[in-house]
Each structure stands twice: as C-alpha cells, then as structure tokens.
Amino acid sequence: MNRRYLTTPIYYATGDPHLGHAYTTVLTDTLARYYRQTGAEVRFLTGTDEHGQKMQETAAKKGLAPIELADQMAKSFEAAWKDLNISFDRFIRTTEPEHIGVVRAFLERLWSKGQIYDDVYSGWYCVQEERYWTEREVGADRICPDCKRPVEFVEEKNYFFRMSDYQERLIQHIEDHPDWIVPVTRRNEILGFLKKPLQDLSISRPKSRLSWGVTLPFDPDHVCYVWVDALINYVTASGLLDPDGGPDQPGFTDPGNSWWPASLHVMGKDILTTHAVYWPTLLMAAGLPLPKQILAHGWWVMGDQKMAKSVGNVVDPLALREDYGTDGVRWYLLRDMPTGSDASYTPQRFQARYDELANVLGNLASRAISMIVKYRDGIIPEAAGAGLDVEIESTLSAVTEHMDALRVHDAMAAAMDLARTANGYVDRREPWAQAKDPSRAEDLDETLASLARVLTVLTALFLPATPEKMTALASQLGLKSVPTFEEARSISLGGLRVEKGTPLFPRPDQ
Numbered sequence: 001m002n003r004r005y006l007t008t009p010i011y012y013a014t015g016d017p018h019l020g021h022a023y024t025t026v027l028t029d030t031l032a033r034y035y036r037q038t039g040a041e042v043r044f045l046t047g048t049d050e051h052g053q054k055m056q057e058t059a060a061k062k063g064l065a066p067i068e069l070a071d072q073m074a075k076s077f078e079a080a081w082k083d084l085n086i087s088f089d090r091f092i093r094t095t096e097p098e099h100i101g102v103v104r105a106f107l108e109r110l111w112s113k114g115q116i117y118d119d120v121y122s123g124w125y126c127v128q129e130e131r132y133w134t135e136r137e138v139g140a141d142r143i144c145p146d147c148k149r150p151v152e153f154v155e156e157k158n159y160f161f162r163m164s165d166y167q168e169r170l171i172q173h174i175e176d177h178p179d180w181i182v183p184v185t186r187r188n189e190i191l192g193f194l195k196k197p198l199q200d201l202s203i204s205r206p207k208s209r210l211s212w213g214v215t216l217p218f219d220p221d222h223v224c225y226v227w228v229d230a231l232i233n234y235v236t237a238s239g240l241l242d243p244d245g246g247p248d249q250p251g252f253t254d255p256g257n258s259w260w261p262a263s264l265h266v267m268g269k270d271i272l273t274t275h276a277v278y279w280p281t282l283l284m285a286a287g288l289p290l291p292k293q294i295l296a297h298g299w300w301v302m303g304d305q306k307m308a309k310s311v312g313n314v315v316d317p318l319a320l321r322e323d324y325g326t327d328g329v330r331w332y333l334l335r336d337m338p339t340g341s342d343a344s345y346t347p348q349r350f351q352a353r354y355d356e357l358a359n360v361l362g363n364l365a366s367r368a369i370s371m372i373v374k375y376r377d378g379i380i381p382e383a384a385g386a387g388l389d390v391e392i393e394s395t396l397s398a399v400t401e402h403m404d405a406l407r408v409h410d411a412m413a414a415a416m417d418l419a420r421t422a423n424g425y426v427d428r429r430e431p432w433a434q435a436k437d438p439s440r441a442e443d444l445d446e447t448l449a450s451l452a453r454v455l456t457v458l459t460a461l462f463l464p465a466t467p468e469k470m471t472a473l474a475s476q477l478g479l480k481s482v483p484t485f486e487e488a489r490s491i492s493l494g495g496l497r498v499e500k501g502t503p504l505f506p507r508p509d510q
C-alpha cells in the first residue's frame with residue numbers, strides 16, 4: 001500500500017495565522033490531496049507549538065495563563081485552516097498529555113544511550129528567542145543579533161545533546177540522497193552550514209527562569225528546549241512511540257504499525273536548519289529512521305508597495321478570499337510561486353491568475369455544459385473517437401511528474417494548458433455548426449463526449465488546488481464525486497445528466 005505521511009511545522013501559538021503559515025499549509029494540503037488522488041493512503045499533520053518563554057510572556061501580558069492563550073490560538077489556527085479548506089487528518093498541540101509523554105520517552109532514550117550530558121553554560125541569552133549567543137555574536141552593545149533586543153548574561157546548569165558527534169553522518173546522508181532537501185539551493189545552504197564544526201545543542205532551560213515546558217525525565221528542575229519539544233511532534237503523531245513505555249522500556253512500538261518515517265516535512269526556509277540539522281541528528285541519536293524528504297519553500301514579498309497603496313489596504317492576499325473565494329486564493333498561491341523560490345505579491349498578478357481560472361477553466365466548463373444541455377437535452381452522449389485522449393494522457397503524466405518532483409506550480413501550469421487546449425478543440429470543431437447539420441450528429445456526439453471527458457479529467461487534476469470548485473464541477477457533470485487520476489482515465493460518462501450551475505469563478509463585482 002502506498003502510504004504518505006506529510007507534515008507542516010507546528011505554528012507558534014503567540015500570534016494569529018498569517019500569509020506565511022497559510023502558504024505552507026495550503027502547499028502541504030495540495031500535496032496531500034494530490035497523493036489521495038493517486039490512490040495513496042495519506043496522513044496529514046498540522047498543529048500548534050505551545051510551550052516556551054514567548055508563550056509564557058505573551059500570556060502574562062494578556063493576563064492569561066499560558067494554557068488559556070494556547071487554547072485560544074489553537075482554535076484560531078484550526079478555524080483558519082477550515083476557512084482555507086485544509087484537509088488535515090490530525091491537529092496536534094504540544095500541551096497534549098500524549099505529546100508530553102512522547103517527548104519525555106524520547107529524551108529518556110537519548111539519556112540512557114549517553115547522548116545527553118550536563119554542563120555549566122555561561123554566556124549571553126536572548127529571553128525573547130530562548131537562544132544562547134556567543135560574546136562575539138552579541139558584540140560590544142550586548143544586543144541579540146536576531147531580534148536586536150538586549151541580551152542577559154547567564155551562568156546556569158544546562159543539558160546538552162551530542163549533536164557534534166553526528167556531523168559526518170549527516171553530511172554523508174545529504175550527499176547520498178541528493179533529493180533529501182528540496183530545492184537544491186537550500187540543500188547547498190545546509191551543506192555550507194555543515195562546513196563549520198557543529199556545536200552540541202543545549203536542550204534544556206532551568207525552571208527558575210522558564211517553567212512553561214516539558215519537564216526533563218532525568219531532572220525535575222529543567223524543562224525541554226522548546227524547539228526540541230516541537231520537533232518531536234512529528235514522531236508523536238506518527239504513533240511510533242508509546243509514551244507509557246517507561247524508562248527501561250523505551251516504548252517504541254513496531255515501526256510497521258506507525259506512520260514513521262515521515263514522507264515529507266514542509267516548511268519555510270527560515271526554519272530549515274532546525275529541520276535539516278537538529279532534527280535528523282536527534283533521530284540518529286535515538287536510533288530512528290530519518291524523514292524521507294524535506295521541502296523548504298520561499299517567502300511572499302509584498303510586491304510594489306506603491307501599487308498596493310493605490311488599491312487600498314489590500315496587501316494581504318488572504319483578505320481577497322471574500323471577493324475571490326478560497327479557491328481563487330489557493331490557486332494564486334500555488335500557481336504564482338515557483339515551489340521553493342520567493343515570489344512577489346501584487347494585485348495585478350493576483351488578478352491575472354484569477355482571470356486564467358475564470359476565462360480558461362471556468363469558460364470551458366460553462367460552454368461545454370451549456371452545449372450538452374442545448375443540443376442533447378443535458379445527457380452526455382455515448383460516442384466513439386479519440387477526442388483529446390492523447391492530450392489527456394500526456395497531461396496526466398506531466399502533472400504526476402511535476403507533483404512527484406514537488407514542482408507544484410509546473411503541475412498547475414500543465415493542468416491549465418489542458419483546459420486551454422480543450423477551448424481550442426471547441427473552436428476547431430465548431431459544435432454550433434455541427435448542430436445545424438443533422439448529417440453531422442455523430443460528430444457532434446463525439447465533440448460533446450470529448451468535452452465531458454476532458455472536464456472530468458480536469459476536475460481530478462485541479463482538485464488538489466481548488467477542491468471546492470472541482471467538487472461543484474463534478475456535480476454539474478452528474479458525477480457523485482471527483483474521480484482519482486486512475487478512475488478519470490477510464491470513467492464512463494455516456495448517459496449521465498449534466499446540470500448548469502452558477503459560474504465557477506465569477507467576477508467579484510457580479
């Protein structure tokens with residue numbers, strides 16, 4: 001059985017979801033829906049990261065307990081993902097008892113294998129980011145190089161993970177698996193980072209300073225560093241580890257029964273190092289398999305600011321959902337950003353991508369269905385003839401190839417090209433002329449049957465990006481649901497009754 005376990009990062013629960021979170025999540029959702037379309041069994045994980053100093057401080061500022069803030073934000077993220085039609089199977093929260101149990105069992109496993117030691121740390125610390133910095137990094141001004149806040153001098157006991165022991169093995173893994181980190185520019189960045197000696201990783205914070213975290217199983221006065229806690233969520237949700245296993249029983253269940261290892265971790269490029277260095281070395285030390293692939297995507301840049309001003313405050317494409325619908329926004333995000341690179345948002349580019357949906361795909365659906373209603377009383381005719389079969393087959397192959405290579409934008413372009421070709425087919429066949437001549441009834445049947453077939457395939461191809469509209473289109477075609485790629489190849493449509501619906505991609509001013 002083909003199984004895929006896909007993850008987004010768990011998002012830090014101090015602020016509301018924004019475009020960056022939304023893009024990662026829509027991208028992962030599109031891949032998850034694609035794999036389901038190809039017949040795979042899919043597990044799609046997302047969630048919220050709820051421990052750490054920032055949570056403790058943000059909650060205090062709002063007069064809330066940390067768990068109250070976490071409850072609010074988890075609801076806010078879940079609601080945002082419902083709005084964007086995200087088909088996650090599991091929403092994990094790091095404050096769940098199951099996850100806390102798994103973090104403790106994971107750390108216990110490292111501890112019993114001698115992978116963690118204690119030492120005194122003395123140096124500079126940024127409270128905001130829970131990060132240690134060296135003398136040189138903070139400079140004479142004693143300022144955090146990342147957030148520019150003043151750092152504190154601390155001298156405290158700390159637990160360290162022997163990350164440096166795994167440097168060579170990690171480099172070897174990356175070199176042996178050229179597609180492990182996608183795209184290649186990000187892979188090269190990590191290899192560059194690994195040219196410098198890797199330090200051991202501090203994995204604890206003293207409770208005297210920070211109490212909102214997972215208590216270490218081997219020292220009740222310390223909590224786990226929030227990043228280590230967060231990364232382990234991928235294992236928790238896989239079911240690999242039984243938290244009740246106890247210290248002598250590492251508690252790992254039969255790997256065959258779990259979803260581990262993940263097929264793909266998706267994230268923004270800003271958190272690639274934690275996923276491509278900290279996480280795999282922690283897994284190596286725990287004796288667990290590594291995720292099969294890591295995709296680090298780029299950032300949305302807010303285009304030409306002058307332009308944005310002239311059209312009002314609409315600089316956030318998520319706000320365009322009201323006018324263009326969820327699928328219009330999803331389509332834009334997937335189609336316009338080359339997967340892995342940065343892209344720039346402008347209202348003009350958004351409009352151009354939406355026009356493509358409306359004028360190419362929407363127009364094809366509307367004219368084909370109208371003609372079946374007009375010329376054949378709404379019944380899709382049975383007809384011989386190859387129609388667009390060659391184009392359909394080559395598009396299915398191209399989309400599969402692009403999606404499997406994580407080039408989602410190329411897959412979208414290929415699917416749209418098929419709709420464009422089908423519009424050309426209508427113009428060439430001139431069904432309105434065929435309809436006027438009774439001796440050409442068979443030709444007309446062939447034209448209409450071919451159009452119904454290509455539309456059916458298009459529902460399958462576009463479903464990952466625009467699920468709501470493709471479900472509506474399938475229903476207009478008389479289908480119970482959107483077919484998988486395999487079903488779309490051989491589905492029999494003759495005799496189905498189509499129904500005209502509202503336009504799939506209406507003009508916002510209509």
Ligand SMILES: [Zn+2]
Nearest residue numbers: 126129144147
């Ligand atoms: Zn900082």
